[in-house]
Amino acid sequence: MGITKKSVKEKVILLGDHGADDMVAQLLLSALHKRGEIALSGIGVSHGNCSVEQAAENALMTLELTGLHNEIPVFVGQANTQESDDAFGNDGRGGVALPAPAAKAQDKNIVDWLIETLENTDEPITFFVTGPCTDINSVLQQRPDLKPKIAEQIIMGGAISLLTPTFTRRGNITPNSEFNFWADPKAADEVLAGTGVKTTLIPLDLTQYLVFTPERQAQIRNTFKPETAEIICGLLNAAAEIDSKKFGTTGSFIHDAMTVLYFMLRSEHVADEKLFMWNRLPIAVKITDEFEMRGACWIAWSEAQRPSVTVIQKLQGDEVQRERATEIIFQTMVNTLKQALPDQVIAPEENAAPAPAVLVARQP
Numbered sequence: 001m002g003i004t005k006k007s008v009k010e011k012v013i014l015l016g017d018h019g020a021d022d023m024v025a026q027l028l029l030s031a032l033h034k035r036g037e038i039a040l041s042g043i044g045v046s047h048g049n050c051s052v053e054q055a056a057e058n059a060l061m062t063l064e065l066t067g068l069h070n071e072i073p074v075f076v077g078q079a080n081t082q083e084s085d086d087a088f089g090n091d092g093r094g095g096v097a098l099p100a101p102a103a104k105a106q107d108k109n110i111v112d113w114l115i116e117t118l119e120n121t122d123e124p125i126t127f128f129v130t131g132p133c134t135d136i137n138s139v140l141q142q143r144p145d146l147k148p149k150i151a152e153q154i155i156m157g158g159a160i161s162l163l164t165p166t167f168t169r170r171g172n173i174t175p176n177s178e179f180n181f182w183a184d185p186k187a188a189d190e191v192l193a194g195t196g197v198k199t200t201l202i203p204l205d206l207t208q209y210l211v212f213t214p215e216r217q218a219q220i221r222n223t224f225k226p227e228t229a230e231i232i233c234g235l236l237n238a239a240a241e242i243d244s245k246k247f248g249t250t251g252s253f254i255h256d257a258m259t260v261l262y263f264m265l266r267s268e269h270v271a272d273e274k275l276f277m278w279n280r281l282p283i284a285v286k287i288t289d290e291f292e293m294r295g296a297c298w299i300a301w302s303e304a305q306r307p308s309v310t311v312i313q314k315l316q317g318d319e320v321q322r323e324r325a326t327e328i329i330f331q332t333m334v335n336t337l338k339q340a341l342p343d344q345v346i347a348p349e350e351n352a353a354p355a356p357a358v359l360v361a362r363q364p
């Protein structure tokens with residue numbers, strides 16, 4: 001895998017809205033941090049899936065679960081949303097029970113922290129943005145001179161493609177709009193309109209390939225001790241009811257974790273093809289709400305209007321290859337979760353069922 005070859009730890013910041021699937025993304029980054037492949041320098045939580053206070057609590061709980069609560073600070077973002085999503089309930093995590101965290105969120109203003117961190121870093125920082133773009137946009141607007149200090153921003157947001165025979169809608173909050181972009185469409189639009197930062201967009205088009213099916217739940221229950229399996233299954237399946245109602249799935253989509261899985265697997269191949277298909281597209285976001293279009297993406301078609309960003313729209317290949325790719329992605333997630341929570345893995349002798357088939361991706 002590409003990142004294992006690097007000798008210098010990549011500095012990373014997670015900016016989520018810390019509902020259930022942000023917590024899974026955090027678990028995956030925690031594993032990479034423990035493996036010494038990245039340095040997770042901090043976590044910022046914005047409005048979105050729940051209140052910022054609740055989101056901070058969820059981030060702190062997740063840190064405590066991984067034993068990193070004395071190592072990684074959590075900062076509370078701006079609470080300027082009009083509404084919160086109800087996909088994961090009031091607590092943002094679908095009622096999943098976790099121990100109360102001992103650590104507290106930092107008092108420092110999130111934008112001041114981000115600016116100071118960028119000012120003081122020698123290594124450019126990679127941002128994972130799994131909530132509304134509010135806080136990263138404030139930094140980019142206030143201090144555009146710091147853009148060279150950002151290695152990449154990998155943003156989960158937006159829904160690009162038109163309706164497909166599989167799904168009769170493209171958005172998850174309105175028929176047209178993905179939640180993160182809908183929650184702060186102006187910030188999303190301004191981030192995508194900015195120049196000079198390597199930007200990778202992970203829209204619903206990609207994340208909706210990965211569904212937490214009953215078979216995958218069974219694998220988690222077979223891999224982790226019961227209490228931890230309950231937490232992981234609860235977080236991964238927190239939106240099952242709503243996704244099933246809106247999209248007819250048998251389980252939740254796994255949205256935010258895909259940013260980290262993409263980062264880990266982007267140089268991997270299935271058969272002769274890379275796992276992910278990307279396009280360079282100039283994307284704009286609708287700010288006003290006529291025809292339920294707030295937060296909807298449209299393609300500006302001209303780089304004169306705005307710069308192109310890398311949009312990861314699909315898994316490569318035909319249906320069989322995409323199925324294999326999805327399995328590689330899911331197995332990578334399971335293995336990485338095991339590294340995030342090593343003492344919660346069932347020892348091999350306790351594990352009654354046979355190990356899942358390992359799919360080996362062709363090296364580039």
Ligand SMILES: [Ca+2]
Pocket residue numbers: 016017018019021022048049130131256
């Ligand atoms: Ca999120």
